Amino acid sequence: MVYDPEKYREKREKVLGIRKRGVGFGTIAMVVSLLIIAGLSVVTIPQAISYMATRNLDDAIFKLESETKWPAEAIAGITAIKGVKNTVKDEHTTRLVVTYDRRLVNLSKITAKFDQHNLNVTLLNQVNHRQHQNTMKKEEEELEAS
Secondary structure, three states, rough: OOOOOOHHHHHHHHHOOOOOOOHHHHHHHHHHHHHHHHHHHHHHHHHHHOOOOOOOOEEEEEEEEOOOOHHHHHHHHHHOOOEEEEEOOOOOOEEEEEEEEEEOOOHHHHHHHHHHHOOOOOEEEEEHHHHHHHHHHHHHHHHOOO
16 A cells, blocks of 8 residues: 555644635635725725616706796795706806706606796796706816816
Protein backbone atom coordinates (compact mmCIF):
# COMPACT_ATOMS: atom_id res chain seq x y z
CA MET A 1 0.00 0.00 0.00
CA VAL A 2 1.34 3.38 -1.06
CA TYR A 3 1.49 6.19 1.48
CA ASP A 4 -0.76 9.09 0.44
CA PRO A 5 0.46 12.37 2.05
CA GLU A 6 -2.73 14.26 1.21
CA LYS A 7 -4.83 11.79 3.16
CA TYR A 8 -3.28 12.74 6.50
CA ARG A 9 -2.47 16.37 5.70
CA GLU A 10 -5.04 17.92 8.06
CA LYS A 11 -3.82 15.76 10.97
CA ARG A 12 -0.18 16.71 10.34
CA GLU A 13 -1.06 20.41 10.15
CA LYS A 14 -3.07 20.19 13.36
CA VAL A 15 -0.22 18.45 15.22
CA LEU A 16 2.42 20.82 13.88
CA GLY A 17 0.26 23.90 14.59
CA ILE A 18 0.14 25.09 11.00
CA ARG A 19 -2.77 27.44 10.49
CA LYS A 20 -4.21 28.76 7.29
CA ARG A 21 -3.62 32.47 6.97
CA GLY A 22 -5.33 35.09 4.88
CA VAL A 23 -8.58 35.16 3.04
CA GLY A 24 -9.31 32.82 0.20
CA PHE A 25 -9.66 33.96 -3.38
CA GLY A 26 -13.33 32.95 -3.51
CA THR A 27 -14.12 35.15 -0.52
CA ILE A 28 -12.35 38.15 -2.03
CA ALA A 29 -14.08 37.63 -5.37
CA MET A 30 -17.47 37.40 -3.63
CA VAL A 31 -16.92 40.62 -1.65
CA VAL A 32 -15.74 42.53 -4.73
CA SER A 33 -18.68 41.35 -6.82
CA LEU A 34 -21.15 42.28 -4.05
CA LEU A 35 -19.61 45.76 -3.81
CA ILE A 36 -19.91 46.25 -7.57
CA ILE A 37 -23.52 45.08 -7.60
CA ALA A 38 -24.40 47.28 -4.60
CA GLY A 39 -22.75 50.31 -6.22
CA LEU A 40 -24.60 49.84 -9.48
CA SER A 41 -27.91 49.32 -7.71
CA VAL A 42 -27.46 52.53 -5.72
CA VAL A 43 -27.14 54.38 -9.03
CA THR A 44 -29.81 52.65 -11.10
CA ILE A 45 -32.61 51.70 -8.71
CA PRO A 46 -33.64 55.28 -7.75
CA GLN A 47 -33.79 56.25 -11.42
CA ALA A 48 -35.92 53.23 -12.24
CA ILE A 49 -38.29 53.97 -9.35
CA SER A 50 -38.54 57.62 -10.42
CA TYR A 51 -39.34 56.59 -13.97
CA MET A 52 -41.98 54.10 -12.89
CA ALA A 53 -43.66 56.72 -10.69
CA THR A 54 -43.83 59.41 -13.39
CA ARG A 55 -44.21 57.44 -16.63
CA ASN A 56 -47.97 58.06 -16.93
CA LEU A 57 -47.92 61.73 -15.93
CA ASP A 58 -48.49 64.58 -18.36
CA ASP A 59 -48.31 68.33 -17.85
CA ALA A 60 -50.85 70.66 -19.41
CA ILE A 61 -49.92 74.35 -19.42
CA PHE A 62 -52.88 76.72 -19.51
CA LYS A 63 -52.91 80.50 -19.92
CA LEU A 64 -55.64 82.67 -18.50
CA GLU A 65 -57.02 84.98 -21.21
CA SER A 66 -57.86 87.79 -18.82
CA GLU A 67 -54.87 89.31 -17.07
CA THR A 68 -56.36 88.66 -13.62
CA LYS A 69 -55.10 86.02 -11.23
CA TRP A 70 -56.33 82.44 -11.17
CA PRO A 71 -59.34 82.02 -8.87
CA ALA A 72 -58.55 79.82 -5.89
CA GLU A 73 -61.83 77.89 -6.16
CA ALA A 74 -61.07 76.98 -9.78
CA ILE A 75 -57.64 75.64 -8.83
CA ALA A 76 -59.15 73.75 -5.89
CA GLY A 77 -61.77 72.24 -8.23
CA ILE A 78 -59.12 71.08 -10.67
CA THR A 79 -56.95 69.66 -7.90
CA ALA A 80 -59.98 67.72 -6.60
CA ILE A 81 -60.34 65.79 -9.87
CA LYS A 82 -59.27 62.18 -9.40
CA GLY A 83 -55.97 61.71 -11.24
CA VAL A 84 -54.75 65.30 -11.03
CA LYS A 85 -51.48 65.17 -9.11
CA ASN A 86 -50.46 68.81 -8.88
CA THR A 87 -51.29 72.34 -9.99
CA VAL A 88 -48.65 75.06 -10.04
CA LYS A 89 -49.00 78.75 -10.92
CA ASP A 90 -46.05 80.60 -12.49
CA GLU A 91 -44.48 83.76 -11.07
CA HIS A 92 -46.81 86.08 -13.00
CA THR A 93 -49.85 83.96 -12.03
CA THR A 94 -51.23 83.97 -15.59
CA ARG A 95 -50.18 80.41 -16.39
CA LEU A 96 -51.18 77.22 -14.66
CA VAL A 97 -49.37 73.90 -14.99
CA VAL A 98 -51.61 70.91 -14.26
CA THR A 99 -49.85 67.58 -13.71
CA TYR A 100 -52.23 64.69 -14.23
CA ASP A 101 -52.23 60.94 -14.76
CA ARG A 102 -53.29 60.35 -18.37
CA ARG A 103 -54.69 56.91 -17.50
CA LEU A 104 -57.25 58.39 -15.11
CA VAL A 105 -58.03 61.86 -16.51
CA ASN A 106 -58.60 63.23 -19.98
CA LEU A 107 -57.68 66.77 -20.83
CA SER A 108 -61.34 67.39 -21.64
CA LYS A 109 -62.30 66.86 -17.96
CA ILE A 110 -59.85 69.56 -16.93
CA THR A 111 -61.03 72.03 -19.55
CA ALA A 112 -64.64 71.28 -18.53
CA LYS A 113 -63.78 72.47 -15.01
CA PHE A 114 -62.55 75.75 -16.49
CA ASP A 115 -65.83 76.10 -18.35
CA GLN A 116 -67.78 75.49 -15.13
CA HIS A 117 -65.97 78.44 -13.55
CA ASN A 118 -66.50 80.60 -16.67
CA LEU A 119 -62.79 81.00 -17.30
CA ASN A 120 -61.40 81.66 -20.76
CA VAL A 121 -58.23 79.63 -20.95
CA THR A 122 -55.89 78.60 -23.72
CA LEU A 123 -53.99 75.33 -23.73
CA LEU A 124 -50.42 76.41 -24.45
CA ASN A 125 -48.76 73.03 -24.33
CA GLN A 126 -49.30 69.43 -23.33
CA VAL A 127 -46.06 67.61 -22.63
CA ASN A 128 -44.73 64.57 -20.77
CA HIS A 129 -44.05 65.37 -17.11
CA ARG A 130 -40.44 64.15 -17.14
CA GLN A 131 -39.71 66.11 -20.30
CA HIS A 132 -41.21 69.24 -18.73
CA GLN A 133 -39.13 68.76 -15.57
CA ASN A 134 -35.95 68.41 -17.66
CA THR A 135 -36.81 71.56 -19.62
CA MET A 136 -37.44 73.51 -16.41
CA LYS A 137 -34.13 72.31 -14.97
CA LYS A 138 -32.22 73.39 -18.10
CA GLU A 139 -33.91 76.80 -18.04
CA GLU A 140 -32.94 77.28 -14.38
CA GLU A 141 -29.32 76.34 -15.16
CA GLU A 142 -29.24 78.82 -18.05
CA LEU A 143 -30.62 81.57 -15.80
CA GLU A 144 -28.02 80.83 -13.13
CA ALA A 145 -25.22 80.79 -15.72
CA SER A 146 -26.13 84.20 -17.14
